[in-house]
Amino acid sequence: MSAATEAAAIPITVDFSGGLEMLFDNQRRHSVSLPAVDASGKPATIAFLIDHLCRTLMKDPRAELFVLDNHIRPGILVLINDADWELEGEEAYEIQPRDNILFVSTLHGG
Amino acid sequence: MAPALCANCKTERALIKRPKNHAKLCKACFIAVFEDEVHHTITSSQLFYPGEKVAIGASGGKDSTVLASVLKTLNERHGYGLDLVLLSIDEGIKGYRDDSLETVKRNAAQYDMPLKVVGYEELYGWTMDQVVETIGKKGNCTYCGVFRRQALDRGAKMLEIKHVVTGHNADDVAETVLMNLLRGDLARLSRSTSIVTGDSRSEVKRSKPLKYSYEKEIVLYAHHKKLDYFSTECIYSPEAFRGSARGLIKQLERVRPTAILDIVRSGEDMARLVPGESPSSCACKGQKRAAMAPAEDDVGGCGSQNGRTPGNEMAAMDKQLRENEANEGLEIDVGKAMSESKMSGSEKQRDLPIRSGNGASKAVPRQVRGNCKRCGYMSSQDICQACMLLEGLNKNRAQIQI
Numbered sequence: 001m002s003a004a005t006e007a008a009a010i011p012i013t014v015d016f017s018g019g020l021e022m023l024f025d026n027q028r029r030h031s032v033s034l035p036a037v038d039a040s041g042k043p044a045t046i047a048f049l050i051d052h053l054c055r056t057l058m059k060d061p062r063a064e065l066f067v068l069d070n071h072i073r074p075g076i077l078v079l080i081n082d083a084d085w086e087l088e089g090e091e092a093y094e095i096q097p098r099d100n101i102l103f104v105s106t107l108h109g110g
Numbered sequence: 111m112a113p114a115l116c117a118n119c120k121t122e123r124a125l126i127k128r129p130k131n132h133a134k135l136c137k138a139c140f141i142a143v144f145e146d147e148v149h150h151t152i153t154s155s156q157l158f159y160p161g162e163k164v165a166i167g168a169s170g171g172k173d174s175t176v177l178a179s180v181l182k183t184l185n186e187r188h189g190y191g192l193d194l195v196l197l198s199i200d201e202g203i204k205g206y207r208d209d210s211l212e213t214v215k216r217n218a219a220q221y222d223m224p225l226k227v228v229g230y231e232e233l234y235g236w237t238m239d240q241v242v243e244t245i246g247k248k249g250n251c252t253y254c255g256v257f258r259r260q261a262l263d264r265g266a267k268m269l270e271i272k273h274v275v276t277g278h279n280a281d282d283v284a285e286t287v288l289m290n291l292l293r294g295d296l297a298r299l300s301r302s303t304s305i306v307t308g309d310s311r312s313e314v315k316r317s318k319p320l321k322y323s324y325e326k327e328i329v330l331y332a333h334h335k336k337l338d339y340f341s342t343e344c345i346y347s348p349e350a351f352r353g354s355a356r357g358l359i360k361q362l363e364r365v366r367p368t369a370i371l372d373i374v375r376s377g378e379d380m381a382r383l384v385p386g387e388s389p390s391s392c393a394c395k396g397q398k399r400a401a402m403a404p405a406e407d408d409v410g411g412c413g414s415q416n417g418r419t420p421g422n423e424m425a426a427m428d429k430q431l432r433e434n435e436a437n438e439g440l441e442i443d444v445g446k447a448m449s450e451s452k453m454s455g456s457e458k459q460r461d462l463p464i465r466s467g468n469g470a471s472k473a474v475p476r477q478v479r480g481n482c483k484r485c486g487y488m489s490s491q492d493i494c495q496a497c498m499l500l501e502g503l504n505k506n507r508a509q510i511q512i
Contacts, residue, residue: 018172018329019341074360077329083125084330087114087134106281106329107360108171108341 008036010044012099014053019108020076023060030057034095046078047091049101066103075107118143125334129324129367137334144331148319149184155305157317158273160191165226165271167262168196170213173277175339176328177320181275182221195269196221199261200229201254202237206345213340220338228265230257234500238346244506247346253503254346256495260487263314271314278318281325281359284370287377288355300381303374313488324370326363 014030021028038048050072054063066073071091078085079102080093095101114124114134122136128143135143152158166181168174178196185192198214201207211227218225231237234257242250266274283303290299301307308315320328332339362369481487482494489495 017333017341019343022342074357074364077326079125079333082137082334083113083123084127086127087124102333104329104333105341106172106325107356108343 009033010036010095010097010099012049012095012097012101014049014057015100015102016104017102018076018105020066020103020105023058023062023066024053025059032057043094045091045095046080046085046093046101049095050091072103073107075105077104077106078102079104126327126330129326129363130371132367140327141331141334144323144327145180145183145187148180148323149188151305151322152184152190152319155317157275157306157319158190158192161193162191162273163193163195163269163271165195165197165262165266165269165274166223167274167276168198168214168217168225169277170198170210170217170340171277172329172332172337172339172341173279173282173320173325175213175217175277175337176332177275177277178217178221178223179335179337180331181319182223194221194223195271196223196225197262197265197269197271197274198225198227199258199265200227200231201258202230202239203345204239206342209342210340213338216338226265226269228261228268230261233257233261233264234496236500236503241503242346244503250346253499256499260494260496262316263487266314274314274316276316276318277320279320279323279325279328280370280374281356281363283318283321283377284359284373285352285355287373287380288359289352291380292351292355296380296384299377300384303377303381322371322374324367 010033012032012034014032015028016024016030017028024030032049032053034044034049034052036044038044042048044052050067054067058066064073066076068074072078078090080088081100082102085093116122116124116136116139117134118139119136122138124134125137126135126140127133128135128140158164164181166174166178168178178194181192181194184190185194196214196218198211200211214225214227217223229237238250238254238257241253245253262274262276266272286302287299290296290302305319305321306315306317331337359370359373480489480492482489482497483492484497485494487494487496491498493501
């Protein structure tokens with residue numbers, strides 16, 4: 001990673017709940033420094049974040065519990081600063097500094 | 111993208127997009143609408159009477175936690191006059207239920223409700239850990255499901271309560287409708303759609319006030335109200351079939367969010383075609399009081415599985431769906447055919463042949479309720495399912511001891 005892209009990292013917080021924390025070191029909140037642009041130089045989006053989390057943060061080999069066919073698994077809700085991602089453009093939403101992204105699973109029972 | 115404003119109050123920023131109608135709502139309006147809709151379900155189905163003692167089947171999970179919170183709120187807001195108690199089942203699964211029971215204990219304090227815990231060990235002499243040790247992981251959900259059903263009833267009886275509410279949501283009902291459809295079990299499909307189960311003979315009735323609530327909204331309600339719930343998976347392998355049905359429902363929701371409530375309503379409509387089975391649904395559609403369906407023997411298990419479905423299985427189903435879509439032109443117009451048959455003066459309800467279960471041996475159109483000769487629990491057979499399963503288990507234990 002070049003110094004330029006490292007400098008252009010976006011600081012965000014990512015939360016996992018509803019059972020997803022078990023895939024990420026049993027920890028609910030993570031501070032993430034997200035590269036500002038993806039490999040092709042486009043601004044970081046939610047799609048890029050999801051890929052980034054799978055590559056760098058996930059401690060569990062069961063990636064299919066989080067991602068199916070390169071998209072977030074149906075049944076997992078994504079909230080961008082507490083708003084349903086459907087209101088924010090879903091995967092195409094461009095991540096802003098200090099955003100909070102919450103992934104919450106509806107799939108786990110009690 | 112400019113933040114959208116709430117479609118209701120038009121002042122606050124919208125945070126929720128409702129799956130049932132795509133309405134964009136702010137946090138406060140969403141919470142109000144969610145509660146109002148549960149209130150509507152309760153009043154239109156006349157689920158409760160003033161002064162009724164009601165046990166909330168509480169697991170510590172999202173659904174029962176939201177149910178307890180909403181019922182407490184509505185009971186106070188609308189003066190239902192209910193006496194609410196939390197009733198929890200301890201299946202005896204270390205590292206799973208012992209943790210979630212801690213959540214239920216906190217809920218009891220948060221909602222100021224008494225808590226009763228009944229355990230499989232005290233009721234049956236077996237914990238689920240011991241059952242799995244004896245029979246293995248395969249099929250253990252059946253034992254757990256049968257035992258839980260009775261355990262809730264017995265717990266309610268200990269508390270002298272005749273009504274247990276459970277946190278089953280619209281996704282759960284849709285999933286069960288789909289499973290029974292795929293099994294060709296119309297009789298059970300009919301029972302599973304009913305908001306109230308347990309006939310006049312059974313001493314404890316069951317109802318599901320969240321029957322029309324989306325799982326998505328339940329999770330969002332819990333999130334925005336900051337409710338304390340526990341989410342983990344049962345450590346024993348979930349049923350593959352239920353998992354597949356769940357996975358399919360979630361995929362459908364992604365492309366067409368209204369599909370979930372549509373499946374629930376289709377289930378209710380199909381229930382009306384089953385002779386002798388009562389349709390459920392709200393009184394606004396004509397009925398005075400929600401009719402009771404005989405108790406649903408959801409042998410299937412706990413309905414709390416995550417669909418741990420391998421992706422390729424869903425892809426295969428998806429492919430099948432697309433092929434079906436391509437064949438759509440070949441279908442008969444059922445609505446037209448039915449209205450024609452109505453016009454020709456046929457009876458309102460035609461006796462359709464019903465298959466129950468998956469073989470001739472189970473082809474009983476209606477269950478006749480009696481009592482188990484061994485434990486006295488209500489049962490359609492001489493010996494109830496729990497006693498049958500226990501007999502097998504106890505034989506195994508005897509063998510192991512020898």
